[in-house]
Amino acid sequence: MAVNYRVYQNKRKGNFVGKYYARAAHKEVITLNDIAKTMQANSTVKHSDVMAVLTELSEVLKIELQRGNIVKLDGIGQFKVGLTTVPAETAKEFTAANVKSTHIVFMPETTIDKNTGKHIKTLLSGLRVVEAPSYTSPKKPEEKV
Template sequence: MAVNFKIYQSNRKGNTNGKFYARAAHRETINTKDLAEVMQNNSTVKRSDIVAVLTELSEVLRQELQRSNKVHIDGIGTFKVGIRSKGAKTAKEFNATDNIVGSHILFMPETTIDANGNRVKALLAGLKVKEAASYESLKSKEPETQNPGV
């Protein structure tokens, strides 16, 4: 198995403009029931039990994050809440209602140390990549001629 990628040309201003880069290409989204089916095939636990556990996990994860706790799941990583805020001139002028403008979830994947002393994200250990076959590769296109008059 390998992670698919597509090649794209950068149009950002600066020294990356016109250069070609790889971007991960995703085939589909796997949902809880799909995961449960695979997990059932890999274990002695029934799919319905796995769905129940995963559903409860999502509820407890939400509760713990809203209690301002970090949640670490062995082999996966740590989840925590991050917030965005506008600045205030003084601490006394800071008001959560006016200055906090958003929240988001931060995920820090679990890392291990390999034999060479390098950090490796546990979920990406042994990752291989290959170019996706389901799109027209930019490598096969002729370079466009630039028209200075346009």
């Protein structure tokens, strides 16, 4: 399996204006329902059971993140809450009002390559990249055949 890429020209001001780079070109949007169908086909579990588990996973993930916990999903990675803040002159002056927004930080699971000692993201292990045959937008779930 391979991930497609599209070539684009950098038009932002700076040292690299006019240079060419690549971005991942996504083929389609896969929904929770699509994942459940695939999981049903790969196991003895019914689609409705898979949907129930995946739906509950998203609810529990939300609850645990809101409790301030890191959620580790073996084989996938960790999710935690991150903060965007504005500075204060002193620690005493820093309040919750300095927190401007929250976001989710995803840290993919990694393994260490025995030959090179490098960290490899488990979900990307064995991935290849090739240029996209066309530069079309990803298919939305309702467009699937």
